[in-house]
Amino acid sequence: MSQTQTLRAWLLTDTPTSRRHAKLSAIYQGWLSFRSNTMAMIGLGILVLLVLVAAAAPILAPHDPFAQDLGNRLAPLWSDSHVFGTDSLGRDILSRLIYGARITLYIVGLVALIAPILGLLVGTVSGYVGGWVDVVLMRITDIFLAFPRLVLALAFVAALGAGIENAVLAISLTAWPPYARIARAETLTIRSSDYISAIQLQGAGALRIITKHIWPLCISSLIVRVTLDMAGIILAAAGLGFLGLGAQPPSPEWGAMISEGRRFILDHWWVATVPGLAIFTVSLAFNLLGDGLRDVLDPKAGE
Amino acid sequence: MEKLLDVENLWVKFPSRQGVFDAVRGVSFSLGRERLGIVGESGSGKSMTGRAILRLIRSPGIVEADHIKLDGVNLLAKTEKEMRAVRGQRISMVMQDPKFSLNPVTTIGDQIIEAYRLHNKASKADAYAKSIEMLEAVSIRDPERVMRAYPHEMSGGMGQRIMIAMMLIPNPEILIADEPTSALDVSVQRQVLDIMDKLVKERGMGLIFISHDLNLVADFCDRVLIMYAGRIVEVCEADKLHEAKHPYTRGLLNSLPRLDAPRDRLEVLQRDPAWSTAPSVSGQI
Amino acid sequence: MALAEDNKERHPRVPLPQWLKTTLLTLGSISVTLLGLLFVTFIIGRVMPIDPVLAIVGERASQETYDAVYLQLGLDKPLLVQFLYYLWDVLHLDFGTSLLNARPVSEDIARVFPATMELATLGIIFGVVLGVPLGVLAAVNKGSWIDQFARVLALVGYSMPIFWMGLMGLLVFYGILGWVGGPGRVGIFYMDVVPPVTGMILIDAALDRNWEVFKDAFSHIILPASLLGYYSLAYISRMTRSFMLEQLSAEYITTARVKGMSEWNVVWKHAFKNIRVQLITVIALSYAGLLEGSVLTEIIFSWPGIGSYITTALLSADMNAVLGGTVVVGLIFILLNIFSDLLYKVFDPRAK
Numbered sequence: 011m012s013q014t015q016t017l018r019a020w021l022l023t024d025t026p027t028s029r030r031h032a033k034l035s036a037i038y039q040g041w042l043s044f045r046s047n048t049m050a051m052i053g054l055g056i057l058v059l060l061v062l063v064a065a066a067a068p069i070l071a072p073h074d075p076f077a078q079d080l081g082n083r084l085a086p087l088w089s090d091s092h093v094f095g096t097d098s099l100g101r102d103i104l105s106r107l108i109y110g111a112r113i114t115l116y117i118v119g120l121v122a123l124i125a126p127i128l129g130l131l132v133g134t135v136s137g138y139v140g141g142w143v144d145v146v147l148m149r150i151t152d153i154f155l156a157f158p159r160l161v162l163a164l165a166f167v168a169a170l171g172a173g174i175e176n177a178v179l180a181i182s183l184t185a186w187p188p189y190a191r192i193a194r195a196e197t198l199t200i201r202s203s204d205y206i207s208a209i210q211l212q213g214a215g216a217l218r219i220i221t222k223h224i225w226p227l228c229i230s231s232l233i234v235r236v237t238l239d240m241a242g243i244i245l246a247a248a249g250l251g252f253l254g255l256g257a258q259p260p261s262p263e264w265g266a267m268i269s270e271g272r273r274f275i276l277d278h279w280w281v282a283t284v285p286g287l288a289i290f291t292v293s294l295a296f297n298l299l300g301d302g303l304r305d306v307l308d309p310k311a312g313e
Numbered sequence: 314m315e316k317l318l319d320v321e322n323l324w325v326k327f328p329s330r331q332g333v334f335d336a337v338r339g340v341s342f343s344l345g346r347e348r349l350g351i352v353g354e355s356g357s358g359k360s361m362t363g364r365a366i367l368r369l370i371r372s373p374g375i376v377e378a379d380h381i382k383l384d385g386v387n388l389l390a391k392t393e394k395e396m397r398a399v400r401g402q403r404i405s406m407v408m409q410d411p412k413f414s415l416n417p418v419t420t421i422g423d424q425i426i427e428a429y430r431l432h433n434k435a436s437k438a439d440a441y442a443k444s445i446e447m448l449e450a451v452s453i454r455d456p457e458r459v460m461r462a463y464p465h466e467m468s469g470g471m472g473q474r475i476m477i478a479m480m481l482i483p484n485p486e487i488l489i490a491d492e493p494t495s496a497l498d499v500s501v502q503r504q505v506l507d508i509m510d511k512l513v514k515e516r517g518m519g520l521i522f523i524s525h526d527l528n529l530v531a532d533f534c535d536r537v538l539i540m541y542a543g544r545i546v547e548v549c550e551a552d553k554l555h556e557a558k559h560p561y562t563r564g565l566l567n568s569l570p571r572l573d574a575p576r577d578r579l580e581v582l583q584r585d586p587a588w589s590t591a592p593s594v595s596g597q598i
Numbered sequence: 599m600a601l602a603e604d605n606k607e608r609h610p611r612v613p614l615p616q617w618l619k620t621t622l623l624t625l626g627s628i629s630v631t632l633l634g635l636l637f638v639t640f641i642i643g644r645v646m647p648i649d650p651v652l653a654i655v656g657e658r659a660s661q662e663t664y665d666a667v668y669l670q671l672g673l674d675k676p677l678l679v680q681f682l683y684y685l686w687d688v689l690h691l692d693f694g695t696s697l698l699n700a701r702p703v704s705e706d707i708a709r710v711f712p713a714t715m716e717l718a719t720l721g722i723i724f725g726v727v728l729g730v731p732l733g734v735l736a737a738v739n740k741g742s743w744i745d746q747f748a749r750v751l752a753l754v755g756y757s758m759p760i761f762w763m764g765l766m767g768l769l770v771f772y773g774i775l776g777w778v779g780g781p782g783r784v785g786i787f788y789m790d791v792v793p794p795v796t797g798m799i800l801i802d803a804a805l806d807r808n809w810e811v812f813k814d815a816f817s818h819i820i821l822p823a824s825l826l827g828y829y830s831l832a833y834i835s836r837m838t839r840s841f842m843l844e845q846l847s848a849e850y851i852t853t854a855r856v857k858g859m860s861e862w863n864v865v866w867k868h869a870f871k872n873i874r875v876q877l878i879t880v881i882a883l884s885y886a887g888l889l890e891g892s893v894l895t896e897i898i899f900s901w902p903g904i905g906s907y908i909t910t911a912l913l914s915a916d917m918n919a920v921l922g923g924t925v926v927v928g929l930i931f932i933l934l935n936i937f938s939d940l941l942y943k944v945f946d947p948r949a950k
Contacts, residue, residue, distance in 0.1 A: 153631055157931065158886065158931055164909070170645075249760075252759075255912070275769050283766065296757075401858035402858060416850040417850070418874075418947055479853075
């Protein structure tokens with residue numbers, strides 16, 4: 011007990027002894043204020059659960075998600091060994107949901123990697139270099155912002171062909187402009203600060219300044235924005251899947267599962283309802299988490 | 314002197330997660346047809362006192378007092394609707410910065426006319442004429458043009474004169490001026506004060522002048538209350554301010570440079586924790 | 599500083615050249631954005647894995663026919679020249695012919711567009727009529743049950759897949775309760791009964807005084823329109839709330855209270871008046887968002903609008919139709935943005 015007490019005291023100190031100490035202390039204090047936000051903790055809990063479920067899918071799933079059983083099609087909820095019933099090909103819906111969590115995480119993870127990095131690159135270069143580069147890059151950003159996102163994603167998928175990777179690419183291509191805007195705004199404020207001039211006087215090059223001194227400072231506002239956008243990304247991916255342009259059958263992607271269940275909505279409602287609830291829960295969790303993170307990392311942006 | 318306003322044991326409390334914070338702690342004073350200054354540093358509760366009189370402390374803030382009597386009638390016993398008849402018409406207030414205290418998207422004319430018509434059943438034309446008259450009274454040239462203008466087109470000094478005109482147009486008995494010149498250029502401060510002073514005197518009003526500027530208050534007011542940490546620590550006649558006894562007041566006076574008594578080094582105010590626990594001094598007449 | 603302000607007082611209007619300069623700059627940036635939009639769609643069209651020549655002549659055409667069409671389409675020219683051709687066509691509202699029904703894409707879009715507009719307009723009306731008062735109430739009573747209610751309502755809206763909610767709506771209100779009409783714009787007996795004047799069936803039926811068709815059409819549109827309305831309500835009420843909170847903490851609100859004004863008038867005559875302009879921008883943006891949201895909604899409700907049109911075209915690899923639809927929706931997006939910018943300049947005295 012006294013051990014944890016001292017660790018707590020070490021983390022909450024007003025006079026950190028090293029850079030790492032200060033950083034850990036800041037993270038711990040952020041965590042404390044985040045922890046007091048119940049809704050955000052619920053969101054985090056759901057997401058941790060989602061990751062665990064996805065990781066342990068082979069153990070958790072009661073059936074093979076692809077195994078068809080035409081004799082037992084469209085079995086209702088709670089029928090033997092099929093908690094959420096079966097779909098039109100007799101596949102166990104619960105098992106498909108569990109494996110679908112992997113696809114959802116895969117899409118979200120990839121988009122969350124590609125779009126912010128692309129945005130960060132464009133934004134910092136635009137903000138740091140300035141001049142014509144800035145004008146051209148920001149104009150391109152504006153053009154992408156001018157498109158309705160889903161329609162642009164549809165057009166991209168049309169060009170690239172349907173499929174889960176192309177859906178990820180299409181969503182990323184429509185998601186980066188806001189990140190570029192944020193990164194540029196941050197860069198502009200950082201660039202004119204005195205400590206950047208000090209590093210320049212020490213002979214640091216543009217590349218070093220951008221990667222070592224500007225990027226780390228842009229990260230926190232980007233993380234908040236990405237978390238808040240995550241729900242939108244999930245909904246967009248599900249929408250593409252629903253239209254048959256994302257993950258292809260027999261893949262147990264949640265949006266595609268809704269699309270499949272749509273034909274039986276009036277008689278066998280659970281086939282489409284259950285995956286929809288799964289999408290709703292996960293995107294709600296991301297929204298809750300994002301709100302909480304915003305309060306911790308970027309208090310000015312909240313109301 | 315007859316008492317226009319009588320405040321007895323006023324408290325303003327703000328409940329928070331760390332417990333209740335008392336912004337004003339048991340203040341008593343009264344106001345006649347005089348110019349009463351309230352001086353203190355930021356956070357001393359002087360602004361809160363002004364707003365509490367008008368019952369403008371928003372929840373979660375709480376106002377408590379034995380009474381706040383206006384002409385013998387307790388304001389705390391009034392309903393919100395009755396209170397609205399007091400605000401503007403009987404007690405009015407001029408705030409610090411006209412840049413923020415005027416509505417940016419409404420013309421100045423509409424805002425002044427509105428203040429008048431809230432308390433007087435007058436036709437638009439009458440209200441307009443009255444507003445022009447009032448603007449002239451605060452020495453604004455070309456009032457017709459100002460009536461059509463928007464607040465952002467005005468300078469600070471003009472904005473504050475407009476505020477004064479707007480707050481005095483319903484002819485109140487008491488004006489609370491909350492740091493009315495702090496946001497203005499030094500060159501126009503005096504002018505605005507003179508205009509305010511003239512109008513208050515002409516109409517025989519009571520004025521509560523809230524400021525952090527000790528010299529200004531000593532110059533401008535008849536009587537001064539000095540507030541510290543939510544309490545009144547000293548009350549004195551303005552012309553005898555330099556004979557003040559309380560160490561806080563003395564400290565404040567000594568921390569200001571004086572032309573008539575130059576010194577090499579100004580004193581730094583030494584605070585005594587006992588000041589904030591000592592009982593409040595009564596500011597009754 | 600004071601001098602500069604005095605100057606401004608004497609000349610409250612900014613001189614004309616500056617105004618002209620801003621307008622020209624705005625126009626310039628708009629046309630660059632438009633050009634970029636067309637360029638992006640053009641590039642998408644070029645990288646599509648569909649041979650535009652084959653799509654026209656068919657698989658079995660001879661090499662001569664193929665080459666002739668290839669030249670006719672200008673595919674031998676450099677990319678930039680091809681883009682200029684494309685630009686020329688789009689400027690004449692020519693998006694090519696649909697590969698599916700061999701009709702000009704622009705005619706098809708003109709036919710389906712009113713259906714989308716009808717749906718989105720009704721949706722935005724719901725969103726504004728309910729969302730704005732809800733946002734104001736939530737801000738005025740911050741922290742109360744109504745604020746919490748508005749927060750949950752918005753959170754659910756942000757998190758729910760629109761197509762799934764549409765399905766659930768159909769299941770409950772059509773399948774189980776039978777309160778509303780099913781998919782489509784009107785029942786099968788009422789199709790093509792009223793003459794299409796505006797293309798918006800509610801208005802056409804009203805013009806024709808055919809109230810039976812009106813009633814049926816209304817029972818069909820009410821569900822998808824409320825669905826879209828709910829999504830715009832979520833956004834509009836949140837934005838209204840945060841704008842209002844900002845204004846309510848402003849000092850001029852205290853001024854209004856000091857004047858002895860009632861709380862209702864303080865909120866509506868002073869605070870709300872200050873957020874009108876921002877609100878118009880939000881409404882324009884969410885109207886644009888509804889045009890987008892209608893893509894999935896239209897599929898669920900078999901609504902013959904531009905969303906259905908683009909998706910159907912996409913699934914049947916009808917490239918011209920997809921690009922034509924994308925350009926039109928993008929254009930509307932940009933126009934709505936310009937429109938809200940203009941309103942800003944007209945209504946905010948500080949922007950002059």
